[in-house]
Amino acid sequence: MPSVCFVCLGNICRSPTAEGVFRDLVACEGLADAIEIDSAGTANFHTGELPDRRSIAAARRRGITLDSRARPFDAADFVHFDHILAMDRANLEELQARAPDAEARAKVRLFRSFDPSAPPEAEVPDPYYGGPDGFDRVLDMCERACAGLLRHLRAQHGL
Numbered sequence: 001m002p003s004v005c006f007v008c009l010g011n012i013c014r015s016p017t018a019e020g021v022f023r024d025l026v027a028c029e030g031l032a033d034a035i036e037i038d039s040a041g042t043a044n045f046h047t048g049e050l051p052d053r054r055s056i057a058a059a060r061r062r063g064i065t066l067d068s069r070a071r072p073f074d075a076a077d078f079v080h081f082d083h084i085l086a087m088d089r090a091n092l093e094e095l096q097a098r099a100p101d102a103e104a105r106a107k108v109r110l111f112r113s114f115d116p117s118a119p120p121e122a123e124v125p126d127p128y129y130g131g132p133d134g135f136d137r138v139l140d141m142c143e144r145a146c147a148g149l150l151r152h153l154r155a156q157h158g159l
């Protein structure tokens, strides 16, 4: 089964939002049992926490429930997941630096690279220290990139 792990810094804002948006999309397409979906953070300072209440509220307004618990990305994740999707370039560089071999490195890419309307190297900016608009913009970006990601998985894995 194809598997995807979304990765940001804290695993309480961006990657849980991407996870929730993608779960919702995949379920709507009848593929909930066909794709494994998870998220993690490169840092461990929010381990065990629910997503940020601002992320939860913004997602709820679009009918999406965020209920993951934060966890740090670890070495086993490089083996387990097929697609490891970084929210920003700092996350990407951190994951690339930690990747144990070329096979693991090849699994890592920027999440927004799946959005054909996004510029090259586009990031999902960290909304943590900004205003409420930032959380809506994260959702907009996640919706577009998730649509492209699903198209990619359908083509690559014949779903």
Ligand code: 4NP
Residues within 6 Å of the ligand: 008, 009, 010, 011, 012, 013, 014, 015, 045, 126, 127, 128
């Ligand atoms: P995230 O956002 O990486 O999208 O989960 C952040 C969450 C927490 C912190 C930074 C970014 N923090 O510094 O605690």
